[in-house]
Amino acid sequence: MLFPRLETAPITLGDDRGKVEILYETDRVVLKRSSSSAGVFRGLHRQIAPHLQDKIIRVISGRIIDFVTNPDDPEDPIWHSEIGPEDGWVHIAAKYAHGFYALEDVVFEYFCEGGYMESAEESWYIAPQVTEMLGGRPLLLSDKDQHGTPLPRPLKQAPDHVRRKDAE
Numbered sequence: 001m002l003f004p005r006l007e008t009a010p011i012t013l014g015d016d017r018g019k020v021e022i023l024y025e026t027d028r029v030v031l032k033r034s035s036s037s038a039g040v041f042r043g044l045h046r047q048i049a050p051h052l053q054d055k056i057i058r059v060i061s062g063r064i065i066d067f068v069t070n071p072d073d074p075e076d077p078i079w080h081s082e083i084g085p086e087d088g089w090v091h092i093a094a095k096y097a098h099g100f101y102a103l104e105d106v107v108f109e110y111f112c113e114g115g116y117m118e119s120a121e122e123s124w125y126i127a128p129q130v131t132e133m134l135g136g137r138p139l140l141l142s143d144k145d146q147h148g149t150p151l152p153r154p155l156k157q158a159p160d161h162v163r164r165k166d167a168e
């Protein structure tokens, strides 16, 4: 058939933070949309080999502070950058653990190259540094993220060229 319909129905998973919609999924790619209330922090997450996942992310509405770091490199700080809809798509390479803080109610979309494998996911806990950066504002975290592995390394503002080029 010239225009075959694909056999994937969207799945919506909700919790206290908002929801995650799995819009399209195969074992090689995933398209997702998450909605987060202001004050939610998701992450930091990454999948380990052989289930590596590159992520291409964008903010549809609202504003986030995005965070990335390479957990394997003890010299790497946790880079952060404020991102809104005007920034378009941003590439997060598979080696980076990634997370974000919702400054406002946020709709966030991401395309993953590499399928989702929960057992291959690492969760890193950086809430103390993020709370300090935000002047003591409490973060709304999932139970999984509350129990992530502490990563007590410093935060550093990412220059624009680092966010756009070196996050590869």
Ligand SMILES: Cc1cn([C@H]2C[C@H](O)[C@@H](COP(=O)(O)OP(=O)(O)O[C@H]3O[C@@H](C)C(=O)[C@@H](O)[C@H]3O)O2)c(=O)[nH]c1=O
Binding pocket: 013, 020, 022, 030, 032, 034, 042, 043, 044, 045, 046, 055, 098, 099, 100, 116, 142, 144
């Ligand atoms: C991400 C994801 C979650 N789920 C399920 C697992 C769980 O029941 C529910 C919520 O999952 P999580 O709490 O991991 O969702 P969330 O905290 O939104 O996870 C996301 O965080 C950001 C920072 C990222 O970088 C993403 O790659 C992803 O890890 O949805 C899937 O079935 N497929 C998926 O691809």
